[in-house]
Amino acid sequence: MSAADARGADAGADARGADAGADARGAGDRSVGADAPTADLGSSLARVRDLAVGYGGPPVLTDVSFAVNPGDRIGVLGPNGGGKTTLFRALLGELQPTHGDLELHSRIAIVAQTERSRLDFPVTALDVATMGTVARIPWYRRPGRAERAAGMDALAAVGMDELAGRSFGDLSGGQRQRTLIARALVQDAKLLLLDEPFTGLDAVSADRLERLLADLASRGHGLLIATHDVEQARTWDLVLCLHRRQIAFGTPEEALTRESLAATYGGAVVTIPATGERVLLPADHHHHDH
Numbered sequence: 001m002s003a004a005d006a007r008g009a010d011a012g013a014d015a016r017g018a019d020a021g022a023d024a025r026g027a028g029d030r031s032v033g034a035d036a037p038t039a040d041l042g043s044s045l046a047r048v049r050d051l052a053v054g055y056g057g058p059p060v061l062t063d064v065s066f067a068v069n070p071g072d073r074i075g076v077l078g079p080n081g082g083g084k085t086t087l088f089r090a091l092l093g094e095l096q097p098t099h100g101d102l103e104l105h106s107r108i109a110i111v112a113q114t115e116r117s118r119l120d121f122p123v124t125a126l127d128v129a130t131m132g133t134v135a136r137i138p139w140y141r142r143p144g145r146a147e148r149a150a151g152m153d154a155l156a157a158v159g160m161d162e163l164a165g166r167s168f169g170d171l172s173g174g175q176r177q178r179t180l181i182a183r184a185l186v187q188d189a190k191l192l193l194l195d196e197p198f199t200g201l202d203a204v205s206a207d208r209l210e211r212l213l214a215d216l217a218s219r220g221h222g223l224l225i226a227t228h229d230v231e232q233a234r235t236w237d238l239v240l241c242l243h244r245r246q247i248a249f250g251t252p253e254e255a256l257t258r259e260s261l262a263a264t265y266g267g268a269v270v271t272i273p274a275t276g277e278r279v280l281l282p283a284d285h286h287h288h289d290h
Contacts, residue, residue: 043069047102047103048065048066051097059099062245074222077239083243092110109189111195112180123167125160125182132151132186133186160178173202174204177209190220192221192222217237238255241255243263
């Protein structure tokens with residue numbers, strides 16, 4: 001594992017039928033693990049040390065250690081079944097570590113793929129953004145003027161305020177993705193988990209989303225961005241490579257080596273970032289799909 005020296009909850013934001021996907025957790029500090037340390041985290045939004053996690057049986061993801069600081073854009077790279085979703089679920093508190101520890105120093109929210117959203121439910125972009133306030137109000141009260149104002153502010157932050165009244169299902173893929181990010185922002189989440197946010201976007205929408213993520217990072221948010229795209233991960237600050245265990249963590253130059261990519265994508269055709277060369281990597285027979 002490359003160092004970068006480890007530099008690198010459901011509080012109730014239910015999609016209410018839109019299945020729009022950005023649930024927040026962790027208002028303040030949360031430590032999980034049998035021997036969770038009490039050391040000062042400094043500016044870290046989250047820190048993971050020697051994490052192993054599973055689904056009630058043997059661990060399906062092991063040896064994970066990294067930290068997220070304000071402003072970090074971290075690509076989480078790996079094949080299907082490699083552990084990206086498992087890691088996100090552990091960070092959200094949905095799965096308990098079987099080893100190691102996990103510390104959160106901020107609120108956290110997940111932004112799901114728009115392809116998993118209900119597009120036939122009659123809600124507007126503002127409705128979806130406002131859903132992020134549900135956790136802060138009593139269960140018996142509907143979101144009111146203050147909550148809708150917070151939703152509108154979040155839409156403005158992602159450049160969607162002019163489309164606030166548009167049906168969520170009528171928005172483009174990129175517009176829906178920005179609306180879901182607004183829903184996470186309205187929850188005051190500083191750490192955002194983005195589940196393959198560029199899936200299905202055209203080049204113009206992808207470029208606009210890339211600029212939005214850069215802007216969020218410049219405002220102190222930490223971003224964990226699940227992706228299969230090696231070339232895209234090369235443009236971010238740090239990269240975490242997973243294949244049932246942590247393969248590498250560090251800057252793109254440190255993490256995206258031939259050896260790391262071979263262990264991450266055994267048998268796949270990938271582009272080596274340093275040279276642009278496309279190669280067929282040998283299968284890694286030490287790891288099996290789950």
